[in-house]
Amino acid sequence: MKNEFLKNLKSYNLEGFGVLLAVSGGKDSMTMLDLFNYFKYELKLNLVVCHFNHSLRDDADRDEKFVKTQCEKYGLKFYSKKEDVLLYSNENKLSTEEGARFLRYKFFDEVKRIENLEYIATAHNKNDLAETVIMRILRGTGINGLIGIQSERGDLIRPILNFSRDEIEKYIEENNIPFVEDKTNFEELYLRNKIRLNLFPILKNEYNPRILDAISRLSNIAFDYSTISREYIASKEGLLWEFNKEKILVYIEKLKLQSRSFRNIMYREFFEFISKDPDGINYKIIEEIDNLIFSKTGKYIEIKNVVFKIEYDKLLIYDKNIFENLEMKFYFENLDFSLYSTKFFDIIIEQSSFEEFKNLKQNKDLLFINKKYLDFLKIRNKENGDFLELEFGKKKLKDIFIDEKVSKDIRKNIPIFEIENNIVWVPNIRRSNRYLVDEKDDIIKIRVLSKE
Structure with a gap:
């Protein structure tokens, strides 16, 4: 596992750079922490650990103290922050998961800037990837949603994404790595937990023992397909569409000359680019958007704060919240x-x-x-x-x-x-x-x- 992890780090070209490690204290993040610490001198890494306390569980403070203690043992700089995620989510009309993610990554970005680091590493594994893909399929998703979790995206890296939960537990046991257990992982209140505890055992035991590898391959294929689609759409910039002040402008008469299939793919890509929502939009909405291009100026459709609007000879696509208070x-x-x-x-x-x-x-x-x-x-x-x-x-x-x-x-x-x-x-x-x-x-x- 160590050799494979080192190979992952080298694929990111991390040598000599600073990495923020997002550590919750669970098995996955403690494994990642131990592996990073093992290779920090070989790769000349500047490591800083961050722990975000969501204030959602009774033992949240316990987890924070645990991670701080482990960082002292490793001799690594430690940052933590405590926020009332539930209050923030309610005030901003977000789900608890959305609010937690926003506050968590905002904190990570702050520390990354303060410490002048280049990367943020999170401890998502192969099971997390599979659960995410299945969850999106059940909710309804496009090709991009099948990508699930990427190993690298901008300054965000996931160096244990190719390791299964079984492999991580084996590493924990063999190396006597301490960790804390999140009791909510075993509560069937959330869809992800239901998939993990109920659906995956059935898929693995009764249908495909290598289900994780199968979904991982599907994710890679979806990524390749999405990359080709995006590159082709990008090649049409200036000819078919343009990006202007955080808005996408599509030339309607030229758009009408494209195939229906290409138009559908383009609507999805532009929606996901503006919304940052990998779940995409369903086919019924796609049909409504396509009908829109044959409408008169002023007509519009709003989906999850993304607006598709006809303005004279152009289709405008933008986040309705982008406008600046001057x-x-x-x-x-x-x-x-x-x-x-x-x-x-x-x-x-x-x-x-x-x-x-x-x-x-x-x-x-x-x-x-x-x-x-x-x-x-x-x-x-x-x-x-x-x-x-x-x-x-x-x-x-x-x-x-x-x-x-x-x-x-x-x-x-x-x-x-x-x-x-x-x-x-x-x-x-x-x-x-x-x-x-x-x-x-x-x-x-x-x-x-x-x-x-």
Whole structure:
């Protein structure tokens, strides 16, 4: 087992890097901890251990103390954090499992950043992989859901994923590795536990003694298929679709020319990319999305916070929670140049002149104002009833956006510049007829650069 584990570590190219070990104190994570500690000098590893206390069980504090004690014996740096997962989950309308996972990985990311580490290692094993795949099949899943758990994904590695629970228990026994037992693993309250305790023994004893290997192969095949699909869809970027400010824009007329099968796969991939939900969406929803592309502008479908929406000649796909709350005031920090940043834009303020204004005043992407107004200048989001004062009178901002064919969703992130509660500029769209400059003014120039 040690040789196979070393082979896994070398496949990640870990030598000389820092690794955060997520350790609960159970058999799996204590095996992983012992194996990492065994090879830490050979691979020059900087190891830091993290334990997250979910406050969900009476013996949660016991587990935390146990892991801390073991880290002292190994001589490894130890971090722990205790959170009320149930309270957090209820307040944020999440399942307990979702809330626990979010808080746990948030903590891991914090420690990884503080300690300047490169990787996070978790102790998922081959049984966990099989249980995850079966659970997703029972709930209904797409090809990507059959992947289950990946051995490596970004900075997250799972170095004992190819070991079964039986192999881990054998290692524990042969090497006298201490561990704590989670009593809830034996309670049939959760689907995963029911699969582990009831379904798998039947599948293994009565149908296929090598069921774990069979599901592991299925996972690898699904991964290969998914990789090919994603690479092919990626090759169509710029031709069929584009990614713009955390939204996917698909050209509808070109999309209609694709086969129905390809369209279905693409909807699934884009949904899973935006939602980060490997369970995907069912075929009935896929059909509804495909019918949507033959609808008029403004029609939309919302699935698990992911919106598929028709906007003129494009299908927009985005997380409905991505939009930024813009609220900013400005100060000219030096004589020549100042830079401000938002999630989607850089805002640059520069000293200018009346001569430059005369040459560039037709540019919609520039705002020239008298420097004395800078203390009163701020940006905000669009609001109902907004209007611009133009040369021939007032015009509603909503009507201007319609004329310019700016989609409703993009409008939410366009910065609105105002002085003394009067809108003076909508970048790249229109400038107000108020607060114009003349040759006597001390003039500054403002540019907005999109972070695309």
